[in-house]
Amino acid sequence: MTRKLEVSFNSPQCGWMSIGFEDGVNEFHTTTAHAPHATALPDLMRILSELADPSSSDNEHLLRWNRDPEEFDFRFVRNSDELTIEIYQYPTEDRDSAERELVYSHSGSVAETLTAFAVTFNQLYEDRDTDEFEFNWRQPFPYKEFEEFKGKVNRDI
Numbered sequence: 001m002t003r004k005l006e007v008s009f010n011s012p013q014c015g016w017m018s019i020g021f022e023d024g025v026n027e028f029h030t031t032t033a034h035a036p037h038a039t040a041l042p043d044l045m046r047i048l049s050e051l052a053d054p055s056s057s058d059n060e061h062l063l064r065w066n067r068d069p070e071e072f073d074f075r076f077v078r079n080s081d082e083l084t085i086e087i088y089q090y091p092t093e094d095r096d097s098a099e100r101e102l103v104y105s106h107s108g109s110v111a112e113t114l115t116a117f118a119v120t121f122n123q124l125y126e127d128r129d130t131d132e133f134e135f136n137w138r139q140p141f142p143y144k145e146f147e148e149f150k151g152k153v154n155r156d157i
Helices: 040-052 111-127 133-137 143-156
Strands: 006-009 016-022 027-035 060-066 073-077 082-090 101-109
Touching: 006 111, 016 111, 027 060, 027 101, 040 060, 040 073, 040 111, 082 111, 101 111, 111 143
Parallel strands: none
Antiparallel strands: 006 016, 016 027, 060 073, 073 082, 082 101
């Protein structure tokens, strides 16, 4: 049975952003920081754009993000029409694999998973001026990656 994934990225505040993943069975919520992984948000959009392409030979990606001092690995694996997300948490920036913990996992269709991300990315985009995204995230909104993601999701899934 496929569980519907819901992804939330809330408006950034003071360089932090609350994010969440829920699928009716499992859920994971945390805050993420704008640094030191300064390209985490645009990298996430690039990874998802790549995974939207069924002809891509690169079907596994790892995204590093942090909460300070905790670190996270977001692992994405595409297998045919299924996409698995695994989130691992490390207690420190040392990223000792012996100390990492799987804190969230979800498998679903590529289309359903990418659509869940599209909903939250669209909301971030729509609210970017009201939320003073660039001031509060301390980085520019990733316009280029957002447009590429939208183009891929609408075309390839």
